Amino acid sequence: MSEPQFVRSLPRHSGLVVRAGLRRLHLDPILWVLLIMVILYGLIMLYSAVERDTDIVGGQIARVCLALVLMAMAAQVHPARYRRLAPGLYAVGVLLLVAVLLAGVTVKGSQRWLELPGIGRFQPSELMKIALPLMIAWYFHDRPLPPTFKDLLTVAALIGLPVALIVLEPDLGTGILALAGGLTVVFLAGLSWRWILYGLLAVVAMAPALWFALQPYQQQRILTLFDPGKDPLGAGWNIIQSTTALGSGGLFGKGLHDGTQSQLKFLPESHTDFIVAVIGEELGFAGVAALLILYMLIVARGMIIAAQSKYTFDRLAASSLTMVFFVYLFANIAMVAGLLPVVGLPLPLVSYGGTSAITLLLGFGIIMSIHSHRS
């Protein structure tokens, strides 16, 4: 298998000792630098969003450090082992999702959390963010691609099961994102354009039925997107306040800690799901653009790693984990900017909270593993 020209980015004959050392530790320096930049950026913004509450920021630093350690550890494991682990991980994930429906903790009307003794609360759907792409990558690994119809049916079932379980919690937003993650793998595996067309047509045809299958509050969220002014103090509040925060920031923002929307609590969830509005308000368009550039560099790096890897599983796993990361960040920012309905989604690596950071960085650990074990 010959390596295409453009993937020869890291010279193997590099004389740099540091790089060699990092290589031996299976750490991709580009990803590390980019990820840590985003994390530091996030911590600075979190510090502002929680009004300099050092307890909260300290806790977040501890969680992020733990997640970085886990990422480093994940990078040591050979990708082949992930491939072999994938079906088991997937099975555990599905079982946990079933467990959530049976014995989960209900918060704000949704049963999304499992109370694990000694560990605390845990969202099994987070695990699925990694397990599902790995599982599909595993499935396609030693099958000829593009996939056959039978393969597609099998994969549809593999994707459909966890997605359905997540939607039942109910957590429609995460369900759709899990679905997107799974479909990404299928698309990368070479799903024929004919089937893509059929799929799109099917979605359009089923749109009315899907609409009525939604819970009233979910319908409300979609309607609010189009007319937030209709109920400015209720359903429209979040979106009005977040667009006002972003818009009032202008090009360069009101200054760190000086965002009135966030500091005076007009902006809800300012340190969790809506933190990008704090960035937009306090650091302006420049701040948001900088974040987007960092994110896209990470995505680009992930895709390059995927392109450089030799095995089907490695390629599909690295690229789909990267795309899951992108889908999350896009959905979150689009939601805050009023382009998508409000769903409970954190901004990757920036929002306050541990689980999301841990799963995302574990994903990047796997990507690093794929890259550093490719020779």
Next chain:
Amino acid sequence: MASGMMIKDGTSELRMFMGRARLLFAAALVLTLILVARMLYLQVLQHEHHQTRSEENRMQMVPVPPVRGLIFDRGGNPLAENRPIFNLALIRERIEDLDGLIDALAAVTPISADEIEDFHDRLKRARRPFEPVVLKFALTDEEVAALAVNRHRFLGAEISVEIVRHYPYGALAAHAIGSVRRITKEDLDALDRARYSGTNFIGKRGIERFYEHALHGDVGTQWVETDAFGRVRRTLDVSPTVVGQNLRLHLDIGLQAVADEALGDRRGAVVAIDPRSGGVLALVSKPSYDPNVFVTGIDAKHYAALVGSRDKPLVNRAINGQYAPGSTIKPILGLAGLTHGVVDWEEEIVDPGWFRLPGQSRLYRDWNWTPTNPGGQGIVNLNRAIYRSSNIFFYTLGHRLEADQLAGFIRQFGYGEVTSVDIDGAVAGLVPDPAWKRGAKGEPWYPGDNVNIGIGQGDLLVTPMQTAAAAAVLANRGKRVRPRLLLASEAPLLEDDLPPLPSVAGPSADDWERMVDAMQDVVHRGDLGYQQNGTAWYHIGQDIDYRMAGKSGTAQVVEIKQGQAYDEEELDEYSQKHAWFIAFAPADAPVIAVSVLVENGGGGSSVAAPVVRKVLDAYLSEAPPAPAVSGQELANR
């Protein structure tokens, strides 16, 4: 694995993957560019719009109500002051179960259905988020304590302090000062909302209403930064309030108390004016009411009782009560006769106790006429006609004058119009003339109308304020003044610049002096035997140590049929005659003119004159001291 039959083609698979991956990355870039475009739209194109919205979010303009000006009497005694009360207020945004909370509060402090209804009305009005809305006004100390103890149970309820009006003299000066009321929704529609944005009260009667503009002051504003919960984080900018003007009145609360006391429990009015300035020294109308109940809110039942009472305590008789002037009009008519040359001081007529128009059978009787004793004052000239109050003389005089001459002359004394400057709600009364009678009654003017006006009856209607003003004109020998309550304000007011009224035209200086002499005879001519004494001498003139000029009057309430006696026993209380007395003193250099009306009181000299005497005595001896406010009032200050 299941795909054993097919061989994986690594090269084509990689090529396909690369194509798809590029496509996907390109899609991600496009989506990112959409985000960038959206951010540019929000942050650059719509920046100003959102900037404004964000400022509106955090900046709240809080109106700061001005402190209402105080009202003092001429001696500096406070007639209207401000003091704090404690209200129970609810913050709607903090309350989940409103009805439940109100029920719980009602268990601690009584809350009426009216109060709950008013609360819901207030809740519907525009307000800032998290602005407390009052549920119950003016809590007692016990209620405040009970609520404070149970505060943890009442999330969203708070005790707020409010500065409200207080009238230390209560009912004593109610009709003179008026009162403020809590602003209603209807008031707001008619008000300058910006000016009143922080104000809860507005003057509704009397001085409080007339000088509302000066007393209110100007609202201040405070720009504050609030968080999403309405909590004020810091004050950004303040434009201070302009405190309402303090006003000082001519009113003498000591004299007011004397007049109030002298009138006692009878229904009636006392108005005292300084004839030199027109300053109203006393303005009493009884029965009165406690204006303080209107400040903190009066419930429907008590209000209905006040409005429905036959004694009409809310009616200010001094300015709104319209009565026939009776014989108090006679000095004016005498001057009218002299002016128009139909009588002089020497002419004498025979008063047989009745008067009959030529060619008519109807008898116009003297005041002391009875079926068995026609009475009569014998030989009467103008002087005697005043001090004996001869009806027959003035019937004759009225008959001799033309209707328009009568009306025109009477009007020169301020009757039929409002000449007072700042007496809110004063009415004009009525001076009838042929034109009015044709228009209002559709009847022609009869000679009998002249005759009736001759003794101040018929359609002639005047208020005690007007008779006091007329007494002041007599005291001033024709110079007119405008009655006014305001003595001094901190800044000039529009009302300061009214042009002076023209003096009464016609009577000579000698006529004025002789008329004042005749009015002195009413009081001082005594000890001369049957039908020789002034009508009021027996009642007030025997022990008087200053010279008073006065005139009694009695206004008929029900018409007495021809030939019937006026039997006081047969008439119920509310049909008895009204008693009048007007006077001024000292007669040659008057400093006070007074008018007293006692509704259904009977004879003017016997009932009204003693009230006048007490007022004059008090004013002329030395300034009467301000009455002490009650112990309760002192405790409340």
